[in-house]
Amino acid sequence: xxxxxxxxxxxxxxxxxxxxxxxxxxxxxxxxxxxxxxxxxxxxxxxxxxxxxxxxxxxxxxxxxxxxxxxxxxxxxxxxxxxxxxxxxxxxxxxxxxxxxxxxxxxxxxxxxxxxxxxxxxxxxxxxxxxxxxxxxxxxxxxxxxxxxxxxxxxxxxxxxxxxxxxxxxxxxxxxxxxxxxxxxxxxxxxxxxxxxxxxxxxxxxxxxxxxxxxxxxxxxxxxxxxxxxxxxxxxxxxxxxxxxxxxxxxxxxxxxxxxxxxxxxxxxxxxxxxxxxxxxxxxxxxxxxxxxxxxxxxxxxxxxxxxxxxxxxxxxxxxxxxxxxxxxxxxxxxxxxxxxxxxxx
Numbered sequence: 001x002x003x004x005x006x007x008x009x010x011x012x013x014x015x016x017x018x019x020x021x022x023x024x025x026x027x028x029x030x031x032x033x034x035x036x037x038x039x040x041x042x043x044x045x046x047x048x049x050x051x052x053x054x055x056x057x058x059x060x061x062x063x064x065x066x067x068x069x070x071x072x073x074x075x076x077x078x079x080x081x082x083x084x085x086x087x088x089x090x091x092x093x094x095x096x097x098x099x100x101x102x103x104x105x106x107x108x109x110x111x112x113x114x115x116x117x118x119x120x121x122x123x124x125x126x127x128x129x130x131x132x133x134x135x136x137x138x139x140x141x142x143x144x145x146x147x148x149x150x151x152x153x154x155x156x157x158x159x160x161x162x163x164x165x166x167x168x169x170x171x172x173x174x175x176x177x178x179x180x181x182x183x184x185x186x187x188x189x190x191x192x193x194x195x196x197x198x199x200x201x202x203x204x205x206x207x208x209x210x211x212x213x214x215x216x217x218x219x220x221x222x223x224x225x226x227x228x229x230x231x232x233x234x235x236x237x238x239x240x241x242x243x244x245x246x247x248x249x250x251x252x253x254x255x256x257x258x259x260x261x262x263x264x265x266x267x268x269x270x271x272x273x274x275x276x277x278x279x280x281x282x283x284x285x286x287x288x289x290x291x292x293x294x295x296x297x298x299x300x301x302x303x304x305x306x307x308x309x310x311x312x313x314x315x316x317x318x319x320x321x322x323x324x325x326x327x328x329x330x331x332x333x334x335x336x337x338x339x340x341x342x343x344x345x346x
Contacts, residue, residue, distance in 0.1 A: 004316040007325050008048050012108050013311060014333035015052040016208035016238035016275035017119075017187070022055075023282040024088060025081050029069060034091040040281070041095045041114060047311035050108050050333065051099070051115040053208065056081040056141075059122025059148035059157075075132070078125035082118060082139050089116075100140050102344045105337060119185070122148035123155075123173065130172055137180050142344065144177065145185035145208070146170065146193065155193035158219040163190030166197065174200045181345035186210075186230065187220075187238075187275070194226060203343045204233045206336075209240035209275035211259045212266075218245050224266060231267035234342070236335050238275025239263070241305050253304040257317045260331065269327045273336045274314065280307045 024035045044052070057078025071077045089098055096114040099105065108115050118140045126132040136144075147157040154170035156163035166174065174197055177184055184205045186194050197205060207230055213221040222230075222237065230237055239259050240246070247255040263272045280301065304313045318328045 004319045005312065007319065007328055008312045008315040008332075010110055011048070011315070011329045012050045012110065012333040012337065013048050014274065014336045015049055015308070016206065016236075016273045016336055017185075017240070017277050018052045018054045019121075019277070019279070020052070020054050020281070021081050021085060022285050025084050026282065026285055028084050028087070029066075034088065036088045037092040037095050041092065043308050044114050047308040048110075049114060049308060049311065050110065050112070051117070053117045053119045053143055054085070055119050055121040055145075056085055057125050058120050058145065059124045059150065059152055073127070074124035075127045078120060078136075079139075082136075082141075085116070085118060086140075098140055099142065102341055102346055105340060108337075117142050119143040119145070121145045122152060122188075123170075124152045126153065126173070128153045128169065130169070130176060133173060133176055133182070134180065137182060141182065142340075143183040143185055145187055145189075146173075146197065147189050149188065155197075156190040157188045158190050160190055163192050165192040165195075166200070171196070171200055178202050181343055183340065183343050187240075191223075191226065195229065198229045198233065201233065204235035204339045205230060206235045206238065206273070206339060208238040208273070209242070209245075209277045210237055211240055211245045212262045215255075215259055215262055216245060216247055220245055227263065227266055231271040234271075235339060236271045236273045237263055237267075238273040238336075241276040241278065241301055243301060246302055251302040253302050253313055253317055256302055256305055256314070257321060260318065261321065269323070269330055270335055272331045274311075274332060276305070276308070276311075278307055 020040055027035045071080050094113055096116055099115045099117050120141055123146055147155045149157050149159040151160055154173055155166055178201055184201055185208050186197060186205055187207045187210045211221045213223050227237055241256055243251050304310055315328055
């Protein structure tokens with residue numbers, strides 16, 4: 001076993017943003033069972049993944065919201081997806097577990113079952129009701145991204161041409177998330193709302209899948225000031241592999257690593273995570289909304305980082321660029337674990 005392989009297998013690797021429940025929900029609607037155990041867990045094990053933050057609903061039009069399936073609202077779509085993940089947990093026979101508390105984080109081991117954190121990618125499932133946040137927390141949601149593409153009752157996204165800041169309801173939700181111990185995710189959030197969260201939150205915030213705008217000028221990427229603002233809360237930025245956010249033309253794994261290097265120089269290794277946002281397993285489902293909104297898409301991920309099975313290449317690349325073993329382990333998952341232990345309640 002060479003050094004890179006040893007480091008990778010000894011690390012706790014956390015994917016800060018994944019959309020696997022989209023595939024799970026779709027397959028289960030077609031009668032399949034144990035989708036996670038049959039299809040995704042083997043690939044996660046091959047990639048050395050120990051934990052993933054998975055979106056189970058949010059501001060997406062589809063596939064969580066399906067009038068023809070009896071789930072016509074964002075709220076109903078999210079509740080259905082959450083229920084399907086709990087069914088999958090039972091059917092996996094210990095292959096993965098849903099993380100609900102800080103003590104569950106202690107179960108994460110390099111060769112142990114995969115831990116899954118349930119996440120909302122946008123706040124529309126709250127239906128404008130603060131009480132729904134408590135209900136989602138009781139159902140296992142431990143992380144929420146405030147906006148996706150467009151505007152909701154809390155905040156504006158980077159897709160808005162004239163974005164505003166947090167609404168009054170948005171401020172209430174941020175404070176409530178702090179109180180109950182729910183992680184705040186600022187990826188996709190427009191700058192006015194972004195900075196309002198920075199000013200309002202008393203705990204670390206994260207941007208789970210965003211790159212450096214200085215390297216790739218995409219609306220979804222972050223300015224140097226935003227990157228520093230996240231780090232100032234003791235949070236982190238998760239490097240994303242989605243091609244348009246990595247490089248405009250012909251992105252490679254080296255360009256992904258360039259974003260890691262940039263973050264290291266700007267904010268230090270203690271504030272970097274990994275948020276690949278893979279789509280290979282359900283391209284049409286995941287990118288359908290983006291296409292519908294007239295935004296450019298690409299399913300061709302950077303070479304040597306095309307899917308979750310290629311995650312060991314990231315460790316190899318970091319080692320090749322001179323990162324020390326302890327730094328690599330922080331980037332792969334140690335930093336994110338530190339933040340969860342600070343934000344989540346006992």
